[in-house]
Amino acid sequence: MEELVVIGNGMVGHRLIEALRDRDGAHHWHTTVVGEEPRTAYDRVALSSYFDGATAEDLSLGDPTGPHTDVHVSERATGIDRATRTVTTASGRTLPYDRLVLATGSTPFVPPIPGHDLPGCHVYRTIEDLDAITDSAKNARTGVVIGGGLLGLEAANALRLLGLQAHVVELAPHLMPAQIDEGAGALLKNLVTDLGVKVHTGTATTGIEPGDDGRAARLTLSDGGHLDTDLVVFSVGIRPRDDLARACGLDLGERGGIAIDDTCTTSDSHIMAIGEAANHRGTVYGLIAPGNAMAEVVADRLVGGDATFTGADTSTKLKLLGVDVASFGDAHGRAEGALDVVVNDAASGRYAKLVVSDDATTLLGGILVGDASAYATLRPLVGSPLPGDPLALITPDGGAAVGADALPDDAQICSCNAVTKGTICDAIHSGSTDVPSLKACTRAGTSCGSCVPMLKQLLDQAGIEQSNALCEHFTQSRAELVEIVRATGITTFSALIERHGTGRGCDICKPAIASILASLGNGHILQGEQATLQDTNDRYLANMQRNGTYSVVPRIPGGEITPDKLIVIGEVARDFNLYTKITGGQRIDLFGARLEQLPAIWSRLVQAGFESGHAYGKALRTVKSCVGTTWCRYGVQDSVGMAIRLEERYRGLRSPHKLKSAVSGCARECAEARGKDFGVIATDNGWDLYVGGNGGFPPRHAELLASDLDEDTLIRYIDRFLMFYIRTADRLQRTAPWIEAMDGGLDHLRDVVVHDSLGIGAELEEAMERHVAGYSDEWADVLADPDKLSRFVSFANAPDTPDPTISFTTTRDQPVPGTPLNLGMPTPRPQEATR
């Protein structure tokens, strides 16, 4: 093994480690990573979401430590000795290397104006910077960002999210001078101003004066004016961190940055540099895509390849303060004879410019502000013949005319990860049939996501019907069937398949339709034909176990239970010889009940006041709680009360997949609400609502949908969220993949739930009211109905004879299945749930 040392564990250094791990199957390299930040790499591009509910953990790109990779965090490299090929670190380590990669990134530039280092002055690059800004913002009312570029606007939005009046001071005559032109800048200024950010362009900051407390308090401006503020964020540009390289005598670029050639090698053949620290032929790239491309080149070279980096696309598409801004290719029309085609529609808030060659045949670049939906199709066309009249491409709806078919094979579809149309089409031909699998095999779509619509188009074009068909019996998707059932008022499977399907159904469509019928309120799930549609567990309102017996899970709302009820559970378990276990859902499971015992067990439970826990259903399972204000000295709201209220409201609600929830009484989050489909966390002012979390495979954290809600608003939003999910999700799609697959993702969901953008809020709430009003306990209903009870027998010709194949032995004083069965249980796949 040879030694590779990587200095810097930022985004690009991280990509290098991943790329090398993919390629170095022979374990030629042992890698040591030295990173100065107190944590391993995180998604700096998404840094601002930290102000929108994301945690450091959400942003993490994953710990790169592995069998052949050592990682030292909170460790700064302090020197490179090229003669002995060693790196020294602040804590005194000496690390020998055969190859060294510098991935040290850059630092925000702070102009040396008077007062730049006062307390209350910040930069915007690391999680620690953001924590410091949050700290300063407490008790603050106004914040100023110096610099109106891309990052400056992000920082301004952050200040807004922190509740401050945000100002942006920009030296250039318009915002985002590096990316967009004056016309676009003017429109952007209007849009941003509408959002409540005060913009001062063409203005320099000459100094910062302290207030009585010694903190930054007032900016003096070049026009002689001044601006009072409580905090300042500098965002005027970045400087490559080339200090280590400089100190050991490596060549630097003219304006800084470690000089590298097309192989990413520095002036020392044992040292390479990548990312924002590198200067490639005079350019320092301040974007992630070129850095990733460099990382891939180095990984390839380390395993003997001959990849090269020959420059990169600097196209960007951003949503700044909710405003779409995109710039791509030669956005400023610097090419000889380039022509501009501009649509500037201030009234509707759109600006679009295409830069075309002097004969108007080739697209060179462009800028889109206000509506950047055409970006995904236009950017890959750069350098290609225009598929039509350029003006038509940027007038509203014109962009839709350009399809993926117009693109050449070498057009880059995903600029973040440098994936061409050719590569994606190859993946499709070798069997990728949906966006997730394209993401997995090509990496396309895994960073900023703006290319995902193109991935869908390419799949469509390859004739891969993004088939939504439920199964061989129904060509419709689950969501379409919901609409059919709602519109036609059909109440039985037979009628539905006769009019809208073929054949007699199967174990895929029957349970799916049973669930739709149940969600829309069609009576007891074992009523008549409905009983025959139900999947394994719903069929007998209990969970089938490996030996054909069942488990029984009474509902224990919020996990709160009286001693008397606990005793009843104990007595029932003892009398029927059931195995008992506390579940992961804050309740108790009784295992090993034979089919014909279920009614007797449940009549005891129902008598004691228990109800079905729906552990068997694609339905609400549990709402877990922590003790909250009732007992806990930290609690700020009554989390148990809320959990019980939610569990009692949504119990029995059938859904595309199971639903779980939890309520925590404070931010310590003892109930693990962020691991749930909908999680509620108490705040000083009310409740924060998180959605789209789950354990299982793969685990996901829920994301913040809305904060500081009062109780009624909280319930209203959850009503809407759940009903919208029930109507539109696929079969066996939990909330997280549902949100992920939604056009517009969480933002769209928030629009629908919070801002009622589809105008269906009231309808969704009514549907939930109907569910709540129509709820009755499924097991009590069965016990009251001889017809339904008649199904609970072991044999039609010997109703009380126990199944002779069932036997038990004793383990740790409890009954467990007797004969060891070889189930060969397949590894659960998320979409192919067992039940």
Place this chain on the structure above:
Amino acid sequence: MSTATQTETWINACPAHRLHPEDGVAVLLPDGRQAALFRTHDDHLYAVDNIDPYTQAAVMSRGIVGDRDGQPTVASPMLKHVFSLSTGHSLDDPDTRLTTWPVRIDGDTVQIHTSATEGTP
């Protein structure tokens, strides 16, 4: 086949009205084996082994009845393997099959022919 022995080996499974379309029941046979008895929506009757060959649990009668390419099927509730009701064959694994038995209705009683050799009809 002599009619005399045939009558002797038909055993009463259940009253016909007890067997609802697409809702199976289990039947305990005199030799201790178990049959899963089904009526399809077009009133055909089928009996297959109640024991799921993949898991050895006696649960086939609790499976979902449907069809695949027009052929009547039942899906095991345990791990969702699908079997042909008419031949007993697993539709995904030609080496695995369920025993099948002839079924008939005698008056108001559904009967299963138990001495038939495995694999008929």
